[in-house]
Amino acid sequence: MSTRLKKGGLWLTRVMQGILDKCRVRATCYAVAVLAGMLALVLSAGCGTGGKNDPGRMKVAADIVPMADFCREVGGDMVDVEVMVPPGASPHTYELTTGQMRFLAEADVLATVGLGLSPWAEGIFANTDNPDMILVVAGEAIPRSLLVRAGETHEGAQDEESAGEEGQEYDSYDPHVWLDPELAVYMIVAIRDGYMEADPENAEVYRGNAARYIEELEELDREIGEELVSVSNRKFVSFHSSWTYFARRYGLEQVGVIEEQPGKEPSVGEIAALVEGMESQGVKVVFAEPQFNPRAAEAIAEESGGEVVVEILDPLGDPNHAAADTYLEMMRQNVAVIMEALK
Numbered sequence: 001m002s003t004r005l006k007k008g009g010l011w012l013t014r015v016m017q018g019i020l021d022k023c024r025v026r027a028t029c030y031a032v033a034v035l036a037g038m039l040a041l042v043l044s045a046g047c048g049t050g051g052k053n054d055p056g057r058m059k060v061a062a063d064i065v066p067m068a069d070f071c072r073e074v075g076g077d078m079v080d081v082e083v084m085v086p087p088g089a090s091p092h093t094y095e096l097t098t099g100q101m102r103f104l105a106e107a108d109v110l111a112t113v114g115l116g117l118s119p120w121a122e123g124i125f126a127n128t129d130n131p132d133m134i135l136v137v138a139g140e141a142i143p144r145s146l147l148v149r150a151g152e153t154h155e156g157a158q159d160e161e162s163a164g165e166e167g168q169e170y171d172s173y174d175p176h177v178w179l180d181p182e183l184a185v186y187m188i189v190a191i192r193d194g195y196m197e198a199d200p201e202n203a204e205v206y207r208g209n210a211a212r213y214i215e216e217l218e219e220l221d222r223e224i225g226e227e228l229v230s231v232s233n234r235k236f237v238s239f240h241s242s243w244t245y246f247a248r249r250y251g252l253e254q255v256g257v258i259e260e261q262p263g264k265e266p267s268v269g270e271i272a273a274l275v276e277g278m279e280s281q282g283v284k285v286v287f288a289e290p291q292f293n294p295r296a297a298e299a300i301a302e303e304s305g306g307e308v309v310v311e312i313l314d315p316l317g318d319p320n321h322a323a324a325d326t327y328l329e330m331m332r333q334n335v336a337v338i339m340e341a342l343k
């Protein structure tokens with residue numbers, strides 16, 4: 001589709017050039033040239049360079065806000081990206097709207113984290129009549145040896161023994177891979193390859209965008225590593241297992257989580273056990289998340305008699321907040337909160 005439209009644009013440019021060549025000396029012909037120019041503008045606005053949901057651009061659906069950001073970085077002007085799980089919602093518990101199902105029915109690419117993060121994405125081909133849609137499961141492009149089994153939020157998470165093996169179900173791994181910028185690089189490569197398959201004509205654009213963004217991720221990774229090296233108390237408890245890979249990457253310790261299963265609130269007994277564990281290990285910080293009710297985290301702070309503080313880390317980001325409207329911003333904002341809380 002995009003080939004034909006672009007050739008149309010080229011043809012118009014040649015016609016304009018022809019008109020200009022033939023009547024260069026006659027001032028009246030300027031009017032013709034201007035008219036032709038306006039016509040070309042009108043037509044080209046309709047085929048490939050203009051605004052949102054342009055028919056010349058690829059329609060890309062992404063499961064979560066960070067994935068949508070990755071998809072925009074790799075796609076640049078060639079894509080219109082829609083995020084399926086809106087800011088403030090959790091991918092673990094979200095359900096698609098009918099409007100989103102309609103978007104998916106016309107999408108060129110669906111890019112997800114996979115690893116069981118978004119249960120709604122699993123049966124998407126059965127639920128949408130769009131067999132041509134290219135599915136990019138970016139988290140599952142990461143080598144298994146770098147994945148961590150779900151539920152191994154602490155000690156085991158750093159052992160080789162807990163690493164993934166061939167044949168293991170992908171949804172048995174912890175899905176929060178994007179929060180390690182080094183793992184995010186694999187995800188960018190997967191998105192790039194998906195775009196190149198869906199739109200081979202613009203392969204070089206996607207290759208260039210991906211290479212540039214990977215450099216930014218590498219810079220971010222260096223920056224975070226340098227900052228967090230000075231943190232004195234490296235232990236924390238988080239709301240759910242969001243920070244498993246981040247902690248592993250930067251030598252922090254996620255010693256426990258409030259909700260083993262996101263969306264399932266802990267019992268009074270579980271909270272008491274967690275507080276006891278935190279006391280014995282000297283953990284002073286609980287990281288809550290904007291997508292979940294902070295009640296349980298506050299209960300822990302109370303139970304600890306003021307020994308524990310609750311801070312908010314955002315694993316998803318929010319396009320409506322300037323401090324977290326891109327993945328890079330969101331990560332820097334989180335690192336600032338971690339530095340303040342653990343220093």
Ligand SMILES: [Zn+2]
Pocket residue numbers: 092176240241242262
């Ligand atoms: Zn999560």
